[in-house]
Amino acid sequence: MKALVLTGIKKLEVKNVDVPEIKPNEVLVHTAFAGICGTDHALYAGLPGSADAVPPIVLGHENSGVVAKVGSEVTNVKVGDRVSVDPNIYCGECKYCRTSRPELCEHLDAVGVTRDGGFEEYFTAPAKVVYPIPDSLSLKAAAVTEPLSCAVHGVDLLELHPYQKALVIGDGFMGQLFVQTLLSEGVEEVTLSGLSDDKLKLNHDRFGAKTINTAKGEKIPNDAYDIVIEAVGRPETQEQAVEAAARGGQVLMFGVGNPDSKFSINSYEVFQKQLTIQGAFINPYCFEDAIALMGSGKVDVLPLLSHEFDYQDVDDFVNGRIKGVSKAVVKVAGENA
Numbered sequence: 001m002k003a004l005v006l007t008g009i010k011k012l013e014v015k016n017v018d019v020p021e022i023k024p025n026e027v028l029v030h031t032a033f034a035g036i037c038g039t040d041h042a043l044y045a046g047l048p049g050s051a052d053a054v055p056p057i058v059l060g061h062e063n064s065g066v067v068a069k070v071g072s073e074v075t076n077v078k079v080g081d082r083v084s085v086d087p088n089i090y091c092g093e094c095k096y097c098r099t100s101r102p103e104l105c106e107h108l109d110a111v112g113v114t115r116d117g118g119f120e121e122y123f124t125a126p127a128k129v130v131y132p133i134p135d136s137l138s139l140k141a142a143a144v145t146e147p148l149s150c151a152v153h154g155v156d157l158l159e160l161h162p163y164q165k166a167l168v169i170g171d172g173f174m175g176q177l178f179v180q181t182l183l184s185e186g187v188e189e190v191t192l193s194g195l196s197d198d199k200l201k202l203n204h205d206r207f208g209a210k211t212i213n214t215a216k217g218e219k220i221p222n223d224a225y226d227i228v229i230e231a232v233g234r235p236e237t238q239e240q241a242v243e244a245a246a247r248g249g250q251v252l253m254f255g256v257g258n259p260d261s262k263f264s265i266n267s268y269e270v271f272q273k274q275l276t277i278q279g280a281f282i283n284p285y286c287f288e289d290a291i292a293l294m295g296s297g298k299v300d301v302l303p304l305l306s307h308e309f310d311y312q313d314v315d316d317f318v319n320g321r322i323k324g325v326s327k328a329v330v331k332v333a334g335e336n337a
Helices: 038-044 145-156 173-184 197-207 235-244 267-273 287-296 311-318
Strands: 002-008 011-016 026-036 062-070 082-085 122-126 130-132 165-169 189-194 210-213 225-230 245-253 276-279 307-309 328-331
Touching (some): 026 082, 165 235, 173 189, 307 311
Parallel strands (some): 165 225, 189 210
Antiparallel strands (some): 002 011, 026 062, 026 122, 062 082
């Protein structure tokens, strides 16, 4: 079978490899689509993701497909099931797993990071992280269950009420997912701040978000929002998030910054406004909710997917030679997997 293998820092090669064997508790998935995440850009450049990726490795931690084979101990899925796979595999034994914080697992294993993922025709995963999807959900949409589940986890960490006004800073793919996720939770008003006319217009016209185009000089008001989600990861937007929060506000720092970057914070402002500042890491047990949101139509990811790539396009994309990508998926076998 063909696989796109990360063979070294900034080195991707299409190779012919053997179809992997499964263990008794594992599933063999015929890949339909695999999303390309910002984490994949980092891993390609030799930076850490949820865990370190050691070449040679097949990336692709966002994926969907059809079950091709199941191990002797598998009972939750069967051959022919259409599925999406949660990449994160928790040890279940460290202090974080044993205190209901598996996302902080000390021995995290991950499909497409520490073990081969969806940038190949067939990949394996433990059955416990393989989720059937409903007929109402396309395999292309299901390929981005993982990023939606990360948004769900972030929102789960917040105390939400219908009266609240929320701001999402950053109109990238994750920021746009947060818009729909907040609205699906009944938040009264959601504003998206960003740089792209097209993305802002889409979220206004299709999903009902208010918008702020900072590229045109429009300003984010200070002290105005009960919920602020920072989905960029840059010091200037992180500082902006704190300033935009109203008294009693909650700030979710979701954007993944450079590991060495820092931002300034006015500690008196945190005190005086009684702010809650919260991080959010990966997606513990949020796949069922993410699948339900998409299957019910409460979240529609397809309008946010701008590009569909083949293997040979991926290197050009992560190298920055393909511009204007909002969110890309790699078509492996497609809807006919």
